[in-house]
Amino acid sequence: MTTEDETRDAVHRILGDVHLELTEFPGGNISLTVSDDHHSATVDGHPVSGYGWTVDPGEDDGFTGHDQISPTLEDALEAVRAEFGLDED
Template sequence: MTAPDGRTVILTNREESIAVNTTEQSARDTVRRVLGDTAHADVTAFPAGNLSISLHSGEHTATIDGDDSSGWGWTVDPGTDDGFTGHEDVAPTLEGALTGVRGKIAT
């Protein structure tokens, strides 16, 4: 690449990418960290690496589905007819989804 003053500029990217794969245990740990010890999480891992998380906290339930590469969809207090219609909200990270869940169950 050439700078406007004619000098040659070489750009490099030194940032290393680290693959993040949320496991069943790390998902439970993240639930505990974000929602506290009173939230109960049932976590199911699927062969492709995606997770399905059913949360119970007080009178509320939430479902979170996804993985680190495609993001996380989540719904709080889903209706019985919501089972296969997708999620109300999405977040790029599991922590983001759990923060959104926390915001909805706190109101």
């Protein structure tokens, strides 16, 4: 199970100084929203079932699920990093 502190550490290690809103549920599921000056992303999931994410969701995307899925939180955050353009110089 990923703890709230481990999740916060992973977000800041991979995405840097972003705004983070994090909810951890009793069953171990997490839901997080991260944002910087240009983008926002939501990531939802569990260590057993994987993590889904959406970057810059539209107003009509609420509660419709995620098109992108990763087996680990770190993989999902790396994909968000790429979509945020944080790897570009």
